[in-house]
Amino acid sequence: MNLSNMYQEVILDHYKSPRGKGLQETFGGEAHHVNTTCGDEITVRVQLSEDGNSIKKISYYSTGCSISQASASIMFEQIDGKNLTDFNKSSEEFLAMMQSKGIFEPDEDLLGDGVSMIGVAQYPARIKCALLSWMAAKDAIIRAKGE
Amino acid sequence: MTISDSKIKLDVKKIQLDFPILAREVRNNRKLIYLDSAATSQKPQVVIDAQNRFYETINSGVHRGAYYLAELATDAHEHAREIISGFINIKPDQLIFTKNATESINLLSYAFLNATLKSKTDASVDKRLVLSPGDEILVSELEHHANLVPWQELCLKTGAVLKWIPITDQGLLDYSKVDELIGVKTKIVSISHMSNVLGSITDIELIRKAAKSVNAFFFIDACQSVPHMPVDFTKLGADAIVWSGHKMLGPLGIGLLAATTELLDIMPPFITGGSMIENVSMQKSTFAKAPKKFEAGTPPAAEAVGLGAAVEYLQKIGMKNVHDHERHLTKLMVDGLKNIEGVTIYGPTDDRDRGSTVSFALNGLHPHDVGQVLDDMGIAVRVGNHCARPIMDKLKVQSTTRASTYIYNDDSDIEALLDGINEVFKFFGAR
Numbered sequence: 001m002n003l004s005n006m007y008q009e010v011i012l013d014h015y016k017s018p019r020g021k022g023l024q025e026t027f028g029g030e031a032h033h034v035n036t037t038c039g040d041e042i043t044v045r046v047q048l049s050e051d052g053n054s055i056k057k058i059s060y061y062s063t064g065c066s067i068s069q070a071s072a073s074i075m076f077e078q079i080d081g082k083n084l085t086d087f088n089k090s091s092e093e094f095l096a097m098m099q100s101k102g103i104f105e106p107d108e109d110l111l112g113d114g115v116s117m118i119g120v121a122q123y124p125a126r127i128k129c130a131l132l133s134w135m136a137a138k139d140a141i142i143r144a145k146g147e
Numbered sequence: 148m149t150i151s152d153s154k155i156k157l158d159v160k161k162i163q164l165d166f167p168i169l170a171r172e173v174r175n176n177r178k179l180i181y182l183d184s185a186a187t188s189q190k191p192q193v194v195i196d197a198q199n200r201f202y203e204t205i206n207s208g209v210h211r212g213a214y215y216l217a218e219l220a221t222d223a224h225e226h227a228r229e230i231i232s233g234f235i236n237i238k239p240d241q242l243i244f245t246k247n248a249t250e251s252i253n254l255l256s257y258a259f260l261n262a263t264l265k266s267k268t269d270a271s272v273d274k275r276l277v278l279s280p281g282d283e284i285l286v287s288e289l290e291h292h293a294n295l296v297p298w299q300e301l302c303l304k305t306g307a308v309l310k311w312i313p314i315t316d317q318g319l320l321d322y323s324k325v326d327e328l329i330g331v332k333t334k335i336v337s338i339s340h341m342s343n344v345l346g347s348i349t350d351i352e353l354i355r356k357a358a359k360s361v362n363a364f365f366f367i368d369a370c371q372s373v374p375h376m377p378v379d380f381t382k383l384g385a386d387a388i389v390w391s392g393h394k395m396l397g398p399l400g401i402g403l404l405a406a407t408t409e410l411l412d413i414m415p416p417f418i419t420g421g422s423m424i425e426n427v428s429m430q431k432s433t434f435a436k437a438p439k440k441f442e443a444g445t446p447p448a449a450e451a452v453g454l455g456a457a458v459e460y461l462q463k464i465g466m467k468n469v470h471d472h473e474r475h476l477t478k479l480m481v482d483g484l485k486n487i488e489g490v491t492i493y494g495p496t497d498d499r500d501r502g503s504t505v506s507f508a509l510n511g512l513h514p515h516d517v518g519q520v521l522d523d524m525g526i527a528v529r530v531g532n533h534c535a536r537p538i539m540d541k542l543k544v545q546s547t548t549r550a551s552t553y554i555y556n557d558d559s560d561i562e563a564l565l566d567g568i569n570e571v572f573k574f575f576g577a578r
Contacts, residue, residue, distance in 0.1 A: 003574070007574070038530065038546050065515035066575070123519070126515070
C-alpha cells in the first residue's frame with residue numbers, strides 16, 4: 001500500500017501513544033484551534049521562561065485524526081523546553097515541508113520525528129491536519145508574550 | 148413495460164457504460180468506486196453532450212436578440228424548463244432556475260426580508276410575507292446548513308424567532324414535539340425531505356398538516372429526495388421546494404425552486420438587474436412575472452439544457468426503479484455494516500425510514516483516517532460534518548464517514564466498501 005508513505009510507523013506510534021498529552025494548569029498563553037472541515041480540535045498552553053526567550057513548558061489536549069494527533073505529539077517532543085528562535089526555525093521548516101508537495105529534504109535536527117510527516121504533504125486534504133498543532137502553538141506563544 | 152414497474156431491475160452494468168468517469172482509474176490504478184453521490188452525482192455522456200452541443204451549435208444570449216441562434220438558445224432553455232417542471236408535475240412558469248439549492252433557499256428567505264423592509268413604505272406588499280418580532284420560523288435539527296443559516300439570518304434581521312424540531316436517537320424527527328412547536332406565531336416551516344447525513348426521510352404529510360393548520364408557509368429542502376425517488380410537487384402540498392441539478396446527474400451551477408403560482412406572484416425578487424424587469428426608468432422599475440422575476444442576469448442556459456437531458460435520462464429509467472434499486476443497495480449496506488464488529492451506524496436502520504445515504508463510525512478511528520484508507524482502495528466516501536454541524540453535536544461526534552449511492556452503483560460496490568472497512572480496521576490494528 002502506498003499509504004505507508006503517509007502513515008509511517010513512527011506516525012502511528014505517536015498516534016497510539018501520544019507524548020505529553022494533557023493540559024498543564026500553569027500557563028501564560030493558551031490557543032484553541034479547530035479544523036472546520038473535519039472537526040479536529042486542539043488546545044495548546046504555553047508557559048514561557050522568566051526572560052520570555054524560551055518555552056518553559058508546553059502542554060496540549062487534542063482530538064482528531066491520526067495525522068493531527070501524531071503531529072501534536074511530535075511537536076511536543078520537539079519544542080518543549082526549547083528557546084523561541086529554535087521553535088520558529090522548526091515551525092518554519094515544518095510549514096515549508098508541508099507546502100512542498102513532498103519534494104523536500106527535511107532537517108531532522110529541526111523536526112525530529114516530524115520528518116516522517118513528509119508523506120502527508122502529498123495529500124492536500126491532510127496538510128491542515130498536520131499543521132493544526134503548530135499553528136495553535138504559535139498563537140499560544142504570541143499570547144504568552146502578551147503581544 | 149407490461150409487468151409492474153417494481154419488477155424491473157436496473158441494468159447497472161449498462162448504466163455504468165453511460166458514465167465516462169467510471170471508466171477512469173484513481174489512486175494506485177484502482178477502479179473508481181464512487182459512493183459520494185449525496186455530495187454530487189456523476190454525469191452520463193448524454194448530459195455532457197447536451198451541454199457541449201449547446202456551446203457548439205446554438206450558444207447565444209437567451210431571451211435576447213431576434214436572430215436565429217438566439218431563438219434556438221431561448222427555445223432550448225425553455226424546453227429544459229418544460230422537461231424539468233414536468234418531472235415534478237408543475238407548470239413551467241412555476242420553475243425558477245438558480246445557481247444552486249442554497250441560492251434557492253436564500254431566494255425564499257430574502258423574499259420575506261425584502262417584503263418586511265418594503266412594507267414600511269409600500270402598502271402593496273403582501274402582509275403574509277411580513278415578519279414581526281416574535282414571529283416564528285420552524286426548521287429541524289437535521290437540516291443541512293443551507294436550510295438553517297438563511298433562516299437564522301432572517302431571524303436576526305427581523306426579530307423573528309427560530310425554533311426547531313429535535314431528532315430522536317434513531318435520527319428521525321421527534322414528531323411528538325411538532326404540536327407544541329407550531330402555533331399561531333409560526334409563519335414559516337422549512338424542513339428537509341431527506342437528511343443528507345443520516346438518510347432519514349421526513350413524514351412530509353404530518354408536517355404539512357401542522358404547518359397548514361396555522362396557515363404557515365411550508366417549504367421543503369428536496370435536494371436528497373428529488374434525485375432518488377418519485378416526487379410530485381402537487382402531492383407534497385408545499386408552497387415551495389428547492390433542490391439542485393448536480394445531485395441528479397445534471398451539471399454543476401444550476402439549482403431549482405418550484406413554487407405555487409400564488410407564492411411566486413407575491414414574493415418580491417431576491418436578485419435584481421437585467422432580464423427580470425418590466426419597465427425601467429432612472430427613478431424606478433417594475434418587475435416581470437415569474438419565472439423571469441427571479442432570474443436576473445444572463446441565465447446558465449447550457450447548464451439548464453444539460454439538466455434537461457439528465458431528467459430525460461432519469462425518466463427513461465423511471466424514478467420508481469431508481470428508488471427500488473437504491474432501497475436494495477441501502478439494505479445491503481446497512482445489513483452489511485451491522486454485521487461488522489466495531490461499526491456504529493447513525494440514523495434509521497429500517498430501510499423504509501431512510502434513503503441511501505448512510506453515516507457510520509469505525510469505533511476508535513477518525514473518519515479522516517477511514518476515508519484515507521478507503522481512498523487508497525479507490526473507494527470515494529465523504530468524511531466530515533457534511534454541512535450539518537448540529538447533527539454532529541447531537542450524535543456527540545466530531546464527524547462521520549458517509550457512503551451514498553446512485554443508479555450506477557451495484558452490489559459489488561457495497562461489497563467493496565464492506566471489505567474496505569475491514570481493511571481499515573486491519574491497517575490501524577484497531578478493534
